[in-house]
Amino acid sequence: MSDDSTSLDLLENLRTLLARLAPGDRLPSSRELIEQHRVSPVTVSRVIAQLAAEGAVVTKPGSGTYVASRAKDRGPAPDTGWQTIALSDRSIDTGPVTDELGPVPNGAILLDGGYLHRTLQPTRALSSALARAARRPDAWDRTSANGLTPLRAVFAANSNGVTPDDVLITAGGQSALSMALRAIVAPGSPVLVESPTYPGALAAARAAGLRPVPVPMDANGVRPDLLAEAFAMTGARAFYCQPTFHNPTGRVLSQERRGQVVEVARAAGAFVIEDDFARLLGHGGPVPRPLVEDDRDGTVVYVTSLTKPAAPSLRIGAIIARGPVMERLRAVRRVDDFFVARPMQEAALELVSSPAWDRHLRALSAALRERCTQLTAAVTRQCPDWDLGHPPAGGLHLWIELPAGADAVSVSRSARDNNVAVSYGNRYFAAETPTACLRLAFAAATDTPELLEGARRLGSLARHGGIVG
Structure with missing residues (x-):
């Protein structure tokens, strides 16, 4: 600071x-x-x-x-008016990933955002890894479209039954998700998503010309019966989901439903795009196995990343896939950007191969658990009418349902006026009428005292009627 x-x-x-x-x-x-x-x-x-x-x-x-x-x-400003005609009516919808309230004011308490605060990042280990990578004589050579074999082996080792040949290195999780959607689903087609879901997935789907169709969740994750109905009604060929520490709700797909979801997709002749962004963000308890581990027919296309547990600019992720879909993904890679920058791949490999990485993950787990516990208790105390549901066992956020009559955007605006940035829930819903919800991040703030002060300010708003739209 x-x-x-x-x-x-x-x-x-x-x-x-x-x-x-x-x-x-x-x-x-x-x-x-x-x-x-x-x-x-x-x-x-x-x-x-x-x-x-x-x-x-x-x-x-x-x-x-x-x-x-x-x-x-x-000189005179250039006249670019002709571009309006040349571009026609094509556009990229960034609404889900754009905050309509504008930039966060300097000095505001960040209860928004999807990355670790600098104090939680393995900064020293990252710097050392990058320095070691830069000293490699081949650091600036071209690498294959698939990515460095040793790095692919690291991602493969995290999932039983997966080999390095099943792994494609990507420039972060968002890039992996965008590639998977474009490789699997034809423009103009529907793609099923959980409701609510990650706004970046909605933006990537719409940018690819796809139509996101929501499938309801409950406390145990997406409902397999409604998923089967959605496949039958829409003819969709893909379902995007976050089975473990879901963003924004933090829910975990129940063990019973994990197999059912894959079976429903397989019966529909469709893919499951499993976004496992939060696997390394657990709070100390058991983490269920990814869907891809129990998939033998190539139904699951698995997306993961090192960005969330490390730092925003470590843009290294991976896709795990089997069969012809992997060839399609490699083709997308070749026409998009040929390959991911080798120095960044080498640095990621140095990082995750060092003892410092395991130490960081253990410390991060403890820190996230403490922050989550403290913010949950503070919001419960300060805002007793807000429904926090069951506290998450992993991830970076709390998902809060506001009282009847509240408007999430108005609450977010009032909070920002009091120098607290929160994320309104509207943008996490694909097409359905959004529930009045807030997502509160507990990893973006400087420390626990700042989290508690943010909760205190939100409580003051709630007590003085600042939650009604």
Whole structure:
């Protein structure tokens, strides 16, 4: 937090300085900025890089940093109106992954988001892994479309009966999900999803020209009887699900239903796309086996990632599939991006092969359990009318049903006005009328005291009528 505050202070000071200077004027040197503002060289470099990205300054190696020309000095704005006609009515629906309330204010308590706070990330282990990977003589060579064999072996080892040949390395879980949907389902076709579900899946499906069709869940996960009806009524050829620590509800598909779901899909001649993003985010209890382990006919296409348990920018994931669908997936990979950057694959392999990785996962499990317990107790105490259901045994979120008459978007807006960011539940529903729900993250905040303060502010809103739309 202190590094972020220092960067923001320097950024504001330099913007004030830029307003007084003319285009082409030279800014103070990095050494002068360090001495004048008492900041580190890293902070100066970061702030200058941000100003350059914004187009406010121009850096000239060996010479210095200069004020960029103003917009009015760059000639008339380009006329891009012709693009509206050329693009026709095609569009990418980013609604499910776009917050209609806008950016989160600086300094707000983050009870939103799907990644670990920096204090929970294995930062030192990541840095060491990346340094070791960069020293490899072949680090910058091309790799196969499938990915590094040793890294594929790591993912294969996590699922019984899976071999490295069944694994395709991807640039994170979202990329894997997008590839799987496009490889399996034809444009214009339906794809079945749990209700509620992960907004990124809805966005990826719609971007591929697919029509998400919701299938209801209960406390034990998706209902197999309704899943069978949905397959019969729609003719869908794929069902996307998160059987373990579901996002957003945190539910786990019951042991009895796990086999039933696969059998229902197999009978319909369809695939199950199993998103197992949270397998390494358990809170210390037993974690059920993935569906793919008990699948022998290639019904299950399995998607996983190292991003959630490590850090947002470790964009390494994997797809496990068998049969012709794997050939289709490899074809998608070849036309999309050829292969995932080798240095990142090497760094991921170094990370998960080190003793530090196991230590991190144990520490993370304990930290998530503590945060989940503390936030659950605080929200229950501060907001007694909010229904938290059964606390999750894994994952990063609490799923809360608001009292009758509440509007989730209005609650989220009121919370943000009080510097608490929460996620409204509307965007987790594919087509049905959304239940008034909130998703509260317990891994994105700085620490437990910040979580408790966030719950206190939400309780104040609830007590003063801030939950009614």
